[in-house]
Amino acid sequence: MTPRKDLLDIASLSDEEITFILDNAVPFKDLFRRSVKKVPTLKGRTMLTLFYEPSTRTRSSFEVAASRLSADVTHFDVEASSIVKGESVIDTIDTLEAMRIDYVVVRHKQSGIPNLIARNTRTSVINAGDGWHAHPTQALLDAFTLRERWPDLAGRRILIVGDIQHSRVARSTSHICRRLGMQVAYLAPGSLMPRETPPEIKIFGNWSDAWDWTPDVVYLLRVQSERLTEPFFPSAAEYHRHYGLTDDRLRILDQRALPLMHPGPVNRGVEITDAGMNYSRSLINDQVENGIAVRMSVLYSLRPEPL
Amino acid sequence: MKRLYRNAQIASEDEPSLRRADVLVEADRILGVESQIGAVDEAEVIDCEGRILLPALFDLHVHAREPGQEHKENIASCAAAAIRGGFTGFLMMPDTRPAIDNGGVVQTVLESARSTAIGRGIYTSGAITKGRRGEELAGIAGMKKAGAVLLTDEDAPVANPQVLRRAMEYARDFAMPVASHGEVPELSARGSMHEGSVSYALGLQGMPALSEEIGIARDIRIAEFTGVHLHLHHVSTARGMQTIQRAKERGIHVTCEVTPHHLMFHHEHVGDFDTSFKTQPPLRTPEDNERLLEGLINGTFEALVTDHSPHTEFEKNQDFATAPFGITGLETALCSLYDRLIHPGRLGWHHLVRCLSASPRRLLGLPAVPIQRGGIADFVVFHPEASTRFDAATMRSKAINTPFLDQTLRGAVERVIHHGVELISA
Structure with a gap:
């Protein structure tokens, strides 16, 4: 199974990929019962959350998941950014591209925004909810x-x-x-x-x-x-x-x-x-608890395109 | 200077089969169309073996974007695209910035058109209401005087039936068709594609077929009541078309058009949010494709129109809901219709000549341009065995928002002759 770059919806996953993600979430969840809940799997990688719609829960869940995989986590503050000044999504992506982010977690009120971003970046795109489309x-x-x-x-x-x-x-x-x-x-x-x-x-x-x-x-x-x-x-x-x-x-x-x-x-x-x-x-x-384990498994299963 | 087009296959709206003939042209006239024309003194001989000669095409629905949105297209680039596609005339829509809603703007766009190689073939419509806002009547008499030939608010249909009634009553005496894009805006508000299984899967707000069906029925009833000639823009639903058929059977003066993309594509082509399939009205279902093609063949539709709607690459490279509606069509129409419908035997050349050349001209009161002795030399030399690739480097329109981008289609427009002048030569 070749690792995929993005997770945009369920329809594009094969049965094998679904099983792979669900099976791997089991040992990640077991980790939560230990006093040290962290593994070095994604050390040196950076995950950025890009939320155009507020969501404390999903964003925190991704951030905890990434931290437990030892990834660096950063948040692109949409409210304070130029997006509210009318900057297009494509222009924002160019900026992120230049920052050499490995994973970007996107939530947006319009269906298809993660697909649009994924087509225009090397970064792995994870859909954290787009419009009525997919989660x-x-x-x-x-x-x-x-x-x-x-x-x-x-x-x-x-x-x-x-x-x-x-x-x-x-x-x-x-x-x-x-x-x-x-x-x-x-x-x-x-x-x-x-x-x-x-x-x-x-x-x-x-x-x-x-x-x-x-x-x-x-x-x-x-x-x-x-x-x-x-x-x-x-x-x-x-x-x-x-x-x-x-x-x-x-x-x-x-x-x-x-x-x-x-x-x-x-x-x-x-x-x-x-x-x-x-x-x-x-x-x-x-x-809620399983959300963290599953998101760790998702991050683990994706591969950004090489620089 | 004479030119002799030898061994051509002539297409006409009257006969399903092509007629093998030589065509002799002098100045802007066709001197003769004979099965064999002997040697002619001082004539340039053009061997058209294997080529099809078609009366030049006319597009009844073009968004030339001038004035105001010249970053997308202007009349000159639009004319260049038209010629490349085999069109020597078209009708411009009034949804410019500002709208074409008074005699002054009509005059301005027609002057701009006159400076192109097909200046005499370019016509304009005018808005029904000021600014296409559906409130006050536009300057109808002034637009008529300046040369407008049809009234329409295009994709901003007049929502208030009382305004539409008054507009039709008023326009009737100026002998211009009033055109309408059948839609109930409230039913399709915020939608970006056909409401159905694909809009469900993609989580996009749908535009139900119902919106067009009711819009068409309403506008026909008001047209019947007022006695105006109603022309329905780009019909996309089978039931909308059936309503028109019934109105015609009752003798109501109604005509209608369909686009190539509503014959060839349906909502599943949107695929993974592909904005090059985002059109207004939206692409419907495979069943609608079939019924509309039947309507084209059985004569329900007077016109095939491209609804050429240029947008920049940047504008189209947004999420599906935000990206603007519209695809271009002038350059791809003929090859795509040949590749997808005529070559597979689903549509005849005579249907194409009727709906993409003769009948749209007649609808505006213009003479058709059949290839016959004494006629105006206004025709296209089409090579069915060649092929054409549509890409950014070679397309003449400023825009490339077509589903056929970077694709190769069967057929090629080799020559375009307009009033005897070869605008494109092989």
């Missing part, structure tokens, strides 16, 4: 978390609930789950369901039908109210009643002993309740 490290950490629960995922059913239309997490996580043999269903209000989804994905408009499908795990998405520019649903309260994980639905989850996942950060009272946050079978914290 491959989230998908990999979700798959890793699911594999911890069930070593063989074939035939398992995952129900993804929420704003599918605007969710890069839904796109990437559903993709990797299907690649690992799982069955995937989406549950969303009609106004937040894309008109054309892959035919293998089941579509539900209400919880009752979704329960009948007997999912093995429920994955809630964050309702990105701040991004909703059109009247997709009447109110957060109505969304919660019809599509959220209410306490009644939480009881069904508990009765069936189903694990719960969420990419964070959550909107309490919208897609989830306080009780949901305390649910004993929640895997949300596992997702």
Whole structure:
């Protein structure tokens, strides 16, 4: 297997590459139980985070992952940089190129920005979320978390609930789950369901039908109210009643002993309740911890083009 | 000075098959088209064995970018690109900066056009509303007087139906077609490609076919009500086309056009966010490609248009949502249509002559330029066995935003004769 330069989405990874990244994350996670959590793997290399959209969690996760691999970490402060002065992404990349960065971790509100950057630089580009397009490290950490629960995922059913239309997490996580043999269903209000989804994905408009499908795990998405520019649903309260994980639905989850996942950060009272946050079978914290191990594995698997 | 084009294959809109003939030209006229013309005194003889002679092409939809965006294109570079592609005439769109919305700007662009080698072939449209803002009527009478031949707000369709109604009622008496780009802006707002499986996979805001379907239906109804000749720009959806077909059957005065790229490409070609496939209206589905090609063959479409939309390399090298809409087409149209549709036997030369030469001219009230005795010598010598490579070094347009960049297509434009003058010689 030739190491790839970039991680832009799940679709471009081979099955072999997915397995390689997930398998290698296991020993990286074991490292966290040791008092010294650091290995010298990427000593002398530099990773830069380039976040055009704020995200404390994902950025920190990448920074911790890189530090534990002994890479130097630096942050390109977008707010303070000339990007807000209208400098184009391409011009910024020329600057980074001149700095001889090895890995650049990019988040942007427009789909396809990491692809554009990757085409124009030697640096390894890691997509940390672009628009509604892809969030491959989230998908990999979700798959890793699911594999911890069930070593063989074939035939398992995952129900993804929420704003599918605007969710890069839904796109990437559903993709990797299907690649690992799982069955995937989406549950969303009609106004937040894309008109054309892959035919293998089941579509539900209400919880009752979704329960009948007997999912093995429920994955809630964050309702990105701040991004909703059109009247997709009447109110957060109505969304919660019809599509959220209410306490009644939480009881069904508990009765069936189903694990719960969420990419964070959550909107309490919208897609989830306080009780949901305390649910004993929640895997949300596992997702956070696994995120570091998986991102270490991703950094380890990529190779920038030589100078 | 006479020129004798020997052993050519003549294409016409009337016959599916090519006719083998010699063509004799003197000054700007065709003196004779005969199966064999004997020796002519003092005539230059051009052997056209294996070549096809086509009536010169006319493009009803060109963005020449002058005035205001000359970094992308100007009328001179646009004319050079046109000639290279076998066009000796085209109609300019009014979406310049400022917009072509009064007689003064019409006069300015036409003067600029007159200084090119195809000056007499270049026409301009004018805006329906001032600044194409959809609010106040543009100076329609003044534009007509200065030489505008069609009214359109192009990619900024008049959203307010009352404004469109008044504009059509007013324009009717100036005997100019009113053209519309069928779209409901609210339905396609912020979109950058066709809404479907690919927009889902790439996470891009989609532009539903519905937007065009409703836009076309609305504009046809208002045109019928006001009695104006409505021309629909670059139809991209099968259902939009079917609505036009039904309107024609009911006798409504409506005409329409389609681009080569909406016949050849679909949303899957966007691939990995390739902005050279970002167009407005967007590339639809393979099914739409098929239906639109049928519409071209069965005569639903009067015109094939390139919608030549030049942009700089820098502008196109942005993320997909930010990059501007549009691809160029004047230089590649003929070779690409030959390579992709005529050579494989899916489209006839007579369809091409009708839709890319004769019918668009007639739509503007201009005479067609068939290759016949006594006619104007306005034709193209095309070599189907040769090939053409399209690259930055050889293309005449200032822009290279074409899906055919760095590709080689079957066929080559060897000579372009306009009013008897060889603008391109082999």
